Amino acid sequence: MDINITDRRGVQARDCDVLVVGGGAAGLACAVTAARQGLNVILLERYGYCGGGAVAGLSGTVCGLYLASETAEQKPQQIVFGFTETFCQALEARGGLSEPLRYGKTWTRVHDPLKWRMTADDLLCDAGVNVIYHSVAIGVLLDGGEKVDGAMVWTKEGLLRINAGITVDASGDADVVAMAGRPDIIGDQGVVQNPTMIFHLQGVDVPRFLARHGADTIMDESVSALIYEKNQSGAYALPRNKIWLFPTTQPGELLCNCTRITGCDNRELNALYYRDFTEAEINGRRQAMEYARFFRDNLTGCEHAWLSDTAHQVGIRQSRQLRGRRELKNADVVNGRKCAAAIARSAWPIELHAGSKPKVEWLLDDYYDIPYDCFVPASGRGLLVAGRCLSAEHEAVASARVTAQCFAYGHAIGHAAAIAVNNGLDPDEIDPLEIRQFLRRDGASLE
Structure with missing residues (x-):
């Protein structure tokens, strides 16, 4: 029997200069930046x-x-500005961003996911971006x-x-790249870092917790x-020993990054595959409940705490990435390599999440x-990417994927898209030094 796949609603059409697929940190920065160029x-x-992994995945930190x-004892020394700083200031004005918190040898800031969403809405509306929520790109238009x-x-x-002059893949998973x-490239010969289920713990006596465990958000030995x-005694099922607990902007609340989600057969899960993605969500919620039970039973200040919510989806550290005209190398990261054609910078460590203790x-x-x-x-031609699906080696993306950098990537690629449209250029014809001039004007401080 022949079966026809049909949608009788018809097809609408819209035109634009720049189409951005994905509203995470990179997509938001890209869309706002390009719209500000008219x-x-x-x-x-x-x-x-909007928010991507930071909000839907509840990564929770900038x-x-x-x-x-x-x-x-050294005070935080900020090195990323531009759109990143613009967003942080707007979020902080709403009371949605913490002061810098110690994170091992560096610092981070915890954000309020609801206030993030509202801040993003305001920036998009003010810039005149045409936002289409609850939409998914299912194919590309190829000339x-x-x-x-x-x-x-x-x-x-x-x-x-949607017909566009330039399309930007900010999906996080290089979906448009694959469709086109x-x-x-996918991970290290197809093996990616496992996802995680981040959650909020409420009812915490935070002053007592901090007095016992200290100000470093990476828990001690x-x-x-x-x-x-x-875990060894069988009292709990806790596959990851090294964990991160962050006081948030809300009273009595901790943001908990501690799960290590693998399949029921103990293999690493790849969220590109629908079976793995589904299994990760189920196993992630189970692990979150177990860690919350452990905290309540064993950690000072958590005696009356409860798991208030998990992320809307598992946090994805790595999936599919672009193979670009240039690849960020592992050696570039560990050696602090500089580049005259750079459009962003990072000092974040390489974090490889595997086994019971992440490698930093x-x-x-x-x-x-x-x-x-x-x-x-x-x-x-006609395509750019922004965000964690950049062209990078396996270890390098474990540093380059984080929130402040994704804002910076989107900021730069928004300018690149505008340069391409305004000058009739393809992305590979753009001089990076011209992008840097616009970034400098916006206070990105790359010099």
Whole structure:
């Protein structure tokens, strides 16, 4: 029997200068930046709000703002500005961003996910971005198989054909790159870092908790040893010993980054695959409940605490990435390599989350640069990427993927898209020094 796949609602069409797919930190910065240059910008987001991994995945922190140092007493030294600073200031004005908190050898800031969403809405509206929430790109428009001319989009109203001068893949998973058949890479020979389920714990006596465990959000070895002991005894199922607990902007609340989600067969899960993604969500919620039970039973200040909510989805550290005109190398990160064509910088450590204890490799009192060509496909026209799907080696992306840098990538790629549209250029024809001039004007301080 023949079965026809049909949607009788018809197809609507819209035109724009720049189409941004994905409303995480990178997509938001890209859309706002391009719209501020007077362009007609459409932003697609599958949820009903912007925030990506920071909000839907509840990563909860703006990591990557500061240098790392061996000197614990040293004050935070900020190195990322531009749109990142603009967003942080707007969020802080709402009471939605903490002061810098100690994170091992560096610092981070915890944000309020609801206030993040509202801040993003205001920035998008003020810039005149055409936002389409609850939408998913399901295919790309290709001109002769070479140039990306936009995307076919699913909405509750029906299909939408969006024709665009430049398309930016800020999906986090390089979805547009894959749909367009552009070269990509998945992890280390297909193996990616496992996802995590982050959650909020409420009812915490935070002053007592801090008095016992200290101000460093990475819990000390005594906590790790206790987790190991309780897990080995069978009293709890706690696969990860080294954990991070952050006081938030809300009273009596901790943000908990502690789960290590693998499959029931103990293999690493890849959220690109729908079976793995589903299994990660189920196992993640189970682990969150177990860690919350352990905290309540064993940690000072958590005696009357409860798990108030988990992230809307597991946090994805790594999936599919662009294979670009240039690749950020592991050596670039650990050696603090600088580049005249850079459009962003980072001092965040390499964090490899596998086994019971994540591996953290610090870059101390220094930073590295991320070049523009890491966001330009090795072949084809009309397409750029922004965010954690940049072209980078496995260990390098474990540093380059964090929030402050994703804001910076989006800021730069928004300018690149505007330069391309306004000058009739393809992304690979843009001089990165011109992007840097715009970034300097916006206070990005890359010099």
